[in-house]
Amino acid sequence: MRGWKFSRRDIIKGSAALAASAYAAPIRAQAPASEAVTPALVEAAKKEGKVVWYTSVDLPVAEKIAKAFEARYPGVAPRVERSGAERVFQRIGQEYGSRIYAADVVNSSDAAHFIVWKRDGLLAPYVPEDVAKHYPADHKDADGMFATWRAWLSVIGYNTDLVKREDAPKSFADLLDPKWTGKIVKAHPGYSGTILTATFQMARDLGWEYFEKLAKQKIMQVQSSADPPKKLSLGERAVMADGNEYNMFLLKESGRPVEIVYPTEGSPLIIGPNGIFKNAPNPNAARLFQSWMFTIEAQQMAIEIGGLRSFHALAKEKPGRKPLKEIKLMKDDAAAVEKQGEDIKARYTQLFRV
Amino acid sequence: MAALTQAAAGHAPARPARLDLSRPIIFTFAAILCVLIVLPLSWLFYYGFVDRAGNFTLGNFRQLVSDRAFVDPLITTFILATTASIVCCAVAAPIGWLVARTDMPVRGFVRLLVTASFVTPPFLGAIAWELLAAPNSGLLNRAFRAVTGAPQDEYLFNIYSFPGLIFVISCYTFPYVFVLVANSLDRIPGDLEDASSILGGKTWTTARRITIPLALPALLAGALVAFLQSMTLFGSPAILALPAGFHTMTTKIWSLFQYPPKPELAAAASLPLLVLTVVLLRAEHMVLGRRGYSVLGGKGAEPRLVRLKFLRWPALAVCLFVLLNPVFLPYGALLNATFSKVATQIVTPQNFTFHNIEFVFFELSATKLALKNTFILGAATATIGTLIALVISYVTARKAVTGHRALGFLATAPVAIPGIVLGVGLFLSYTRPPFILYGTLWILLIAFVTISLPVAYQQLQSAIRAVHSDLEDASRILGATRLQALSHITAPLLRTSVIATWCFVFVGVMRELSAAIMLFTSETKVISVLIFDLNESGDLAAISVLGLFMLIVTFATVMLANRVPGFGGGIRLRNH
Known part of the structure; x- marks a missing residue:
């Protein structure tokens, strides 16, 4: 095992930059041209009648997005196939291995998956108009295979009924305090792409010693990164060691007693690209869906009702939420996650025993 | 069904014609069963x-017995199954006895509740x-804190623990023991006990020296069945053990199919479960002998x-206190969560909502x-399963063809998987x-x-055997032809059993998780x-x-x- 020790300076350096390395492919001479939504495309999509979206975004958010699409394009019914990103990845692998082509559009919270799918030639190039016009180069694939549909952070959180603000942890290091033993809930990198990505960034920046110590805190181990916020909200645990920032926003704004902590070491940044699969059973509906997903309308909706972050140039952050640029981030590095993912899962399982 | 029985019966008198039919039947069904069981x-x-490369190795098994990641779940599973089995017997035997052998009030209702936990x-x-x-959000623990004024981090129960898992598994496994015990007590003929009383035995002496010894084999068999059920259960440990940070064998096998999948290890880890199940079922058979041979008649x-x-x-x-645990409390909690805005808060007018129902049926x-x-x-499954079972059991019960034993064995063999x-x-x-059936409903x-x-x-x-013995003969003696006997006696009696079987298979399919979790795709x-x-x-x-x-x-x-006498002796819903 290579050492993943980084100095503090590296951490700060890293969190300053936002290079998304899933998109690090060399820029080709000609990127595919963007395609507008034509009446012919809408007609063809309606003829197919449905679109299957594999995603790892929290189910209620995913279903709301899907419903909004159906309201915009009646006659094209989306079906959401939601599971943890690592499960989705495995399922697609298993299905494609048996020549089952069920997925139209796929969204993953582990950007590394798109490196693999692109390398294996599973993706179809398609550049929606909004992506071409309004997305920064480091959030769209040079060959037009995928683009960042959503972004969010993995954060610390606490239940405000159970923990006073001044007692709340400020950093990842604080979670190792014995006073949190038995009070922490944490999601699993073998299930959640968010947590795999976060675990990679934290292991790189804080070292595996951090997880070795955390594993002794008698954590409650759940699967999805959407679950720790829900467990906080129920009051089942006082603190969460990782989990979706967007679920925390949604719960907090609906009046639940939860509060976000952006750890002083930096918050892991999670990139969630969307792409169309080459063997999509509903290729036209897939394109229509992909196009719509990147419109400012859909992106703003993902922000408002999903608590997510957007790289669409026209998107506005919701007031009351801490703007992304004010938050200290850990640097995401999909290429490294792609190389080390298996290792990280194995090591995690060894430490946390499940 | 009646038609089928009659069709089979129609051939009965003509011996040569029946032999012609029997060969295709036995070969077809043997082939179907072989594919079903032998192939996987x-x-x-x-x-x-x-x-990985397909070369012979014992490495998978070596890893199984040397790697702590496998040894621990193996030990955990063993302790889990043993303890759950003991708990189940301790709970089910007294209730079984009370229901079958005492004048306790509303015994039928208690039986019904056990059926409810069974399904x-x-x-x-x-x-x-x-x-x-x-521990913190659970309704019972909240109530406990509210009543005692205990501090926030104190709790009465922690379901995410090894004892918690044993408890929940026992809740839904004890009916297996109950069914076996209660049915065997039902079947103990009253005259043995009468003899004991006539010879001067008091009520308790009779119970101790006659009833209990006669029911003991059923209890032992129940213990084995409970052990098997607990050992092979997947859902409960996946839900309760993983948050607590431990694996059982079933969850470990399942986790080996997560990315990157390790089918060789999963296969190797499956084999001990299989072997143990076969051994235990063998033991059960030896204990119980020819159980399940019930007689419908006047004796x-x-x-x-x-x-x-x-x-x-x-x-x-x-x-009723015991049955709070598998039935009243959990059903109440589910009902509460259905209409509450926050799953673990008691419904009040303030947080009452239909949103959850709307979400499930209109948004999801x-x-x-x-x-x-x-x-x-x-x-x-219910239709095909019942049909196959009907033909095979007719053939075996009537010993209609040579090799019927093999058919019967193949039909029971999946119990061990x-x-x-x-x-x-x-x-x-x-x-x-x-x-290539993966990805279809066929698999x-x-x-x-x-x-x-x-x-x-x-x-x-x-069912077929029971009908066969007395009633059919009686009908024949009273002058009915074989065909009349079948259509007037056997078919109507079988029809009820067939419906009951169909229903129980249907219910069994709805609750099946452990095979489905390995085989589903997004479309299935x-x-x-x-x-x-x-x-x-x-x-x-x-x-x-x-x-x-x-x-x-x-x-x-x-x-x-x-509505038909269904909850009877041989029913064994698989409990995964």
Whole structure:
């Protein structure tokens, strides 16, 4: 095992930059041209009648997005196939291995998956108009295979009924305090792409010693990164060691007693690209869906009702939420996650025993 | 069914014609059963003994016994199954005795409640117990703190623990012991006890020296069955053990199929479960002998009821207290979560909502497909399974063809295959040529038919045998022809058994998780898998809605089955 020790300076350096390395492919001479939504495309999509979206975004958010699409394009019914990103990845692998082509559009919270799918030639190039016009180069694939549909952070959180603000942890290091033993809930990198990505960034920046110590805190181990916020909200645990920032926003704004902590070491940044699969059973509906997903309308909706972050140039952050640029981030590095993912899962399982 | 029976009977007098028919029957059915059972097991063995490159190796098994990641779950599972089995016996035997042999009030109702815990999907029970006894948010722990004024981090129960898991598993496994014990007590003829009283034995002496010894084999068999059930259960440990940070064998096998999948290790890890199951079933058979051979007829005295006197009501109270755990509390928690804005808060006018129901049936786009798949698979499995079982049990009960024993053996053999092991085997068999069925409902149908075959076979075989003995002959003696006897006596009696069998297979399919979890794809998801998915993302309210819906369908089906004498001796719903 290579050492993943980084100095503090590296951490700060890293969190300053936002290079998304899933998109690090060399820029080709000609990127595919963007395609507008034509009446012919809408007609063809309606003829197919449905679109299957594999995603790892929290189910209620995913279903709301899907419903909004159906309201915009009646006659094209989306079906959401939601599971943890690592499960989705495995399922697609298993299905494609048996020549089952069920997925139209796929969204993953582990950007590394798109490196693999692109390398294996599973993706179809398609550049929606909004992506071409309004997305920064480091959030769209040079060959037009995928683009960042959503972004969010993995954060610390606490239940405000159970923990006073001044007692709340400020950093990842604080979670190792014995006073949190038995009070922490944490999601699993073998299930959640968010947590795999976060675990990679934290292991790189804080070292595996951090997880070795955390594993002794008698954590409650759940699967999805959407679950720790829900467990906080129920009051089942006082603190969460990782989990979706967007679920925390949604719960907090609906009046639940939860509060976000952006750890002083930096918050892991999670990139969630969307792409169309080459063997999509509903290729036209897939394109229509992909196009719509990147419109400012859909992106703003993902922000408002999903608590997510957007790289669409026209998107506005919701007031009351801490703007992304004010938050200290850990640097995401999909290429490294792609190389080390298996290792990280194995090591995690060894430490946390499940 | 009646038509089929008659068709078979129509050939009965003409001996040569029947022989002609019998060969194709036995070959066809033997072939079907071989494909169902032998194919997945062969692949399982093959994979267990090869490495990635396909070379022979014992490395998988070496890793199994040397790697702590496998040894720990193995030990955990053993302790779990042993303890759960003891708990089940300790609870089920007294209740079984009270219901079958005493004058305790509302015994029929108690039986009904046990039936309810019997048909409750164990994974649903586990999730309901999360709502009840999660250490901080659980309803019972909240009530405990509210009553005692204990501080926030004190709790009465922690369901995410080894004892918690044993408790929940016992809740939904003890009915197996109950059924065996109560049925054997029902069957003990009253005249033995009468003889004891005539010879001067007091009520308790008779119970101690006659009744209990006669019921002991059934209890031992129950202990073995409970052990098996607990050992092969997947849903409950996945829901309760993983958050607590430990694995059982079934969850470990399942985790080996997560990315990157390790089918060789999964196959190797499945084999000990398989071997242990075969051994234990063998033991059960030796203990029980020719159990399940019931006689419908006029013989036998009514069993004597022990008079509990002033203990009648306390006895009932104890029974109801026990049944709080598998039935009242969990159902209440699910009902509460269905209508509450926050799953673990008691419904009040302020937080009452229909949103959860609306979400599940109108927003959740996976619901419709999962319901459709479940009903198609349930109906198809029940129909095909019952049909196969009917033919095989007719053939074996009447000893209609040579080799009927082999057919009977093949039909019971799947009992020895734990669901998750069958899932692994079927996955390995049907994701490759010549049969690529993965991704279709067919592979799930095969799994479910295989799993439910022993239940259906045992049911129908004992039904056919029971009818065969006295009544048919009586009818013949009174002058009926064989055909008349069959159509007037056998067919009507069989029809009820066939309906009951169909219903129980249908219910069994709805609650099946451990094979389905290995075999589903996005297009072939069933409700149990959907519920499991929802649990992983923490959507407890949605689970409650789906769970209650499932229970309603289940009870409707059971009610249908119970209109006929259904909850009888041989029924053994698989408990995964």
